[in-house]
Amino acid sequence: xxxxxxxxxxxxxxxxxxxxxxxxxxxxxxxxxxxxxxxxxxxxxxxxxxxxxxxxxxxxxxxxxxxxxxxxxxxxxxxxxxxxxxxxxxxxxxxxxxxxxxxxxxxxxxxxxxxxxxxxxxxxxxxxxxxxxxxxxxxxxxxxxxxxxxxxxxxxxxxxxxxxxxxxxxxxxxxxxxxxxxxxxxxxxxxxxxxxxxxxxxxxxxxxxxxxxxxxxxxxxxxxxxxxxxxxxxxxxxxxxxxxxxxxxxxxxxxxxxxxxxxxxxxxxxxxxxxxxxxxxxxxxxxxxxxxxxxxxxxxxxxxxxxxxxxxxxxxxxxxxxxxxxxxxxxxxxxxxxxxxxxxxxxxxxxxxxxxxxxxxxxxxxxxxxxxxxxxxxxxxxxxxxxxxxxxxxxxxxxxxxxxxxxxxxxxxxxxxxxxxxxxxxxxxxxxxxxxxxxxxxxxx
Amino acid sequence: xxxxxxxxxxxxxxxxxxxxxxxxxxxxxxxxxxxxxxxxxxxxxxxxxxxxxxxxxxxxxxxxxxxxxxxxxxxxxxxxxxxxxxxxxxxxxxxxxxxxxxxxxxxxxxxxxxxxxxxxxxxxxxxxxxxxxxxxxxxxxxxxxxxxxxxxxxxxxxxxxxxxxxxxxxxxxxxxxxxxxxxxxxxxxxxxxxxxxxxxxxxxxxxxxxxxxxxxxxxxxxxxxxxxxxxxxxxxxxxxxxxxxxxxxxxxxxxxxxxxxxxxxxxxxxxxxxxxxxxxxxxxxxxxxxxxxxxxxxxxxxxxxxxxxxxxxxxxxxxxxxxxxxxxxxxxxxxxxxxxxxxxxxxxxxxxxxxxxxxxxxxxxxxxxxxxxxxxxxxxxxxxxxxxxxxxxxxxxxxxxxxxxxxxxxxxxxxxxxxxxxxxxxxxxxxxxxxxxxxxxxxxx
Numbered sequence: 109x110x111x112x113x114x115x116x117x118x119x120x121x122x123x124x125x126x127x128x129x130x131x132x133x134x135x136x137x138x139x140x141x142x143x144x145x146x147x148x149x150x151x152x153x154x155x156x157x158x159x160x161x162x163x164x165x166x167x168x169x170x171x172x173x174x175x176x177x178x179x180x181x182x183x184x185x186x187x188x189x190x191x192x193x194x195x196x197x198x199x200x201x202x203x204x205x206x207x208x209x210x211x212x213x214x215x216x217x218x219x220x221x222x223x224x225x226x227x228x229x230x231x232x233x234x235x236x237x238x239x240x241x242x243x244x245x246x247x248x249x250x251x252x253x254x255x256x257x258x259x260x261x262x263x264x265x266x267x268x269x270x271x272x273x274x275x276x277x278x279x280x281x282x283x284x285x286x287x288x289x290x291x292x293x294x295x296x297x298x299x300x301x302x303x304x305x306x307x308x309x310x311x312x313x314x315x316x317x318x319x320x321x322x323x324x325x326x327x328x329x330x331x332x333x334x335x336x337x338x339x340x341x342x343x344x345x346x347x348x349x350x351x352x353x354x355x356x357x358x359x360x361x362x363x364x365x366x367x368x369x370x371x372x373x374x375x376x377x378x379x380x381x382x383x384x385x386x387x388x389x390x391x392x393x394x395x396x397x398x399x400x401x402x403x404x405x406x407x408x409x410x411x412x413x414x415x416x417x418x419x420x421x422x423x424x425x426x427x428x429x430x431x432x433x434x435x436x437x438x439x440x441x442x443x444x445x446x447x448x449x450x451x452x453x454x455x456x457x458x459x460x461x462x463x464x465x466x467x468x469x470x471x472x473x474x475x476x477x478x479x480x481x482x483x484x485x486x487x488x489x490x491x492x493x494x495x496x497x498x499x500x501x502x503x504x505x506x507x508x509x510x511x512x513x514x515x516x517x518x519x520x521x522x523x524x525x526x527x528x529x530x531x532x533x534x535x536x537x538x539x540x541x542x543x544x545x546x547x548x549x550x551x552x553x
Numbered sequence: 554x555x556x557x558x559x560x561x562x563x564x565x566x567x568x569x570x571x572x573x574x575x576x577x578x579x580x581x582x583x584x585x586x587x588x589x590x591x592x593x594x595x596x597x598x599x600x601x602x603x604x605x606x607x608x609x610x611x612x613x614x615x616x617x618x619x620x621x622x623x624x625x626x627x628x629x630x631x632x633x634x635x636x637x638x639x640x641x642x643x644x645x646x647x648x649x650x651x652x653x654x655x656x657x658x659x660x661x662x663x664x665x666x667x668x669x670x671x672x673x674x675x676x677x678x679x680x681x682x683x684x685x686x687x688x689x690x691x692x693x694x695x696x697x698x699x700x701x702x703x704x705x706x707x708x709x710x711x712x713x714x715x716x717x718x719x720x721x722x723x724x725x726x727x728x729x730x731x732x733x734x735x736x737x738x739x740x741x742x743x744x745x746x747x748x749x750x751x752x753x754x755x756x757x758x759x760x761x762x763x764x765x766x767x768x769x770x771x772x773x774x775x776x777x778x779x780x781x782x783x784x785x786x787x788x789x790x791x792x793x794x795x796x797x798x799x800x801x802x803x804x805x806x807x808x809x810x811x812x813x814x815x816x817x818x819x820x821x822x823x824x825x826x827x828x829x830x831x832x833x834x835x836x837x838x839x840x841x842x843x844x845x846x847x848x849x850x851x852x853x854x855x856x857x858x859x860x861x862x863x864x865x866x867x868x869x870x871x872x873x874x875x876x877x878x879x880x881x882x883x884x885x886x887x888x889x890x891x892x893x894x895x896x897x898x899x900x901x902x903x904x905x906x907x908x909x910x911x912x913x914x915x916x917x918x919x920x921x922x923x924x925x926x927x928x929x930x931x932x933x934x935x936x937x938x939x940x941x942x943x944x945x946x947x948x949x950x951x952x953x954x955x956x957x958x959x960x961x962x963x964x965x966x967x968x969x970x971x972x973x974x975x976x977x978x979x980x981x982x983x984x985x986x987x988x989x990x991x992x993x994x995x996x997x998x
Contacts, residue, residue, distance in 0.1 A: 334814030351813060355859065366966060367848035368796060368873050368940030369779030372839055379849055383831035390825045394817055403812035404824055405859040407852065414800065414850040414869040424859040428813050495813030521811055522861075 148537035150530035156242045161234040170524025175227030175269030176302025177295035194248045202316040203279025204308035206266040212258045218324040221263040225270035233526025240329045243537035258548040267499045277502035282317040323507035328500040335519025343487035343535045345513025346479045350494045350501040351428040352467035362455040364419025379418035381453035388445040400429035430467045468501035473552045474510030481542035593982035595975035601687045606679040615969025620672030620714030621747025622740035639693045647761040648724025649753030651711040663769040666708040670715035678971025685774045688982035703993040712944045722947035727762040768952035773945040780964025788932035788980045790958025791924045795939045795946040796873040797912035807900040809864025824863035826898035833890035845874035913946035918997045919955030926987035
């Protein structure tokens, strides 16, 4: 039997078996690589981060670019030009957010939205926010390069004035109040004035509000701003949610007195009381397992003179966790200590609740899609909370939300020393694009 | 036997016994009231305190009169005029101290000197220093009224710029250095300029130095500046000495970090470390019996922002006691705690010795004379250290030194609320005068 004959016979005889085999061979890749592997361009990301960093007052490697300010407006123009180059249809919404849209094949479908912010804290770095915007645009560029058109329309959002208080995203979620318009930002402008200066319209804020269902999913890539990924040498953080924050203002009143002439047993030393309280708070936060954090970040002594017994101390306490109940249970451990310390030190301790932001949980389906995208790309990853606040927490009010973290060198952020490597940004961009394509293909599952 | 005869017989027979009896009858008062009781005029003291307080910027009941300043110069003129009215021979020494002298019957004898200062801290009161000067002049007025002339020459000294750093008395003790002349005082003037402005001569400072033996005793009356006499309802404090002060500057370096993104177990929170140290210091000072005091009076947090883990804390520690050995033994209890806390909190704690002033003990004989004077005048009294610094500590370098404390209402000083009643000042003046007369009569015994 010639080889040809044998082959013909096999085809005839085992047609069904062959068909199954052929199907199987095609089926394997359709499971494991349902999406083609698309790599992001690390060099392009890095050069755009550098280009963007030129718009801002240069501060020893960092950038000063307060939202709504002159430098912010220049940086926004750079982004708008880049969006136009990438053929996005650009608009400024009523709050001043920049929105760049790319049509999908089905205009009835909701948006898949992604983005971050480009404004910076006064002594900030080049990556906080910026990395999220530049990787979002990289996704568009990669889609353009691959001639891929999604079913869903895509939307790159550049939120305005994040660092001053998430003003762009609160505008989209409908949480921005008229009182907020009078808030004075780092730029020196009020929110109201700033919105108008960047092309928004502070009198038509309601136009910026996004309806539920209008956005299928919102995803933000951001630098971690903590050291977990960097220390554990991981590529991607799959964010479980943004922690809630509870803040208290604490005032301790003792008695100002001469440090030489006031015997120890009659002192009412406000700083001794405050110190006992800081230690008690730290002990309480550490007394239960979990990722909760508690911080006394400010402490001011009056009169703060070396030879005077301190008469007054003001301090702030903030606690964060993905569960508000957990935060309050830790605080309840502090409460009896406050009473005890006030008695011991003959001082008066007053605690005033200052601020309460509930946690914003990431959509479980989005967490799974981000995680599987990272794994299919062979990037190590970890589920983790975001300890910092982000525009995503506001977007979670109007759409399912997900976040992708990339490593921050030494966990440093809000500092000129902020750094994320081009390779880490490229990994993040690839995970972001892969997640978008998965949602586009199969929806949120 | 007629009565006359009996009397004659008794005289003849019991001559020696009678002589002893007569001597005894005269001897009792010579022990118990060797000095006549001389009361000071409370009203006069009060009205002069009020008159003096007019020279100074009025601050809600207090007086702003920095040494060497314009207001100080006006107040000095008031004192000089008062001295002249009291027939004192007035001179300004090379450092700018005002010296008012009253001749004694024996010009070969050393001076009995007493006085205090009239300059005030920026937000000071009417009594600190002033009470010592006005009571000293009251003693002169009482001697004039009683037509009493002492054997020893008397000297009322009004020290210049006490609150800026005991400059008048360091000039007299020879401790004033050329470098001190460049020190900028609360008045805005340098010590050098100030000295010349008040009639001294900064180029002939050595002329102000008092030789040992030139002053038999120096006594300063001062308000207590603490609450001990006032709380315990006592009239007079017999000062055992002026405590020594040891000062340290402490710097704690941790790591500034995001309060949301930095897990508790990797934090290097400089404020938690500082708080543990403040508590440890307070515990150490309280762990041994005695009158020692220890104070962390200043504490500065960096960056002192509510949502940032504190990266750096600077604080000062000062400890005071009549024994330097005691201070150092307490500090030695703190030392191992510093090491332990630095390790626990992953911070670096640096301690720098800043200042060391040895204690100045009051002359035991003077303490006894002040105490017996108070008791003979039926004034309740107590031996006590001075926790505050005074010109007396410098004068102790050139003469036996004693101090008389009068009560401060609620222990308040360096404040517009500073108050000592006219009656308490009068009691102090009476003790001062009685002590001077005792020294004059019998020397230091």
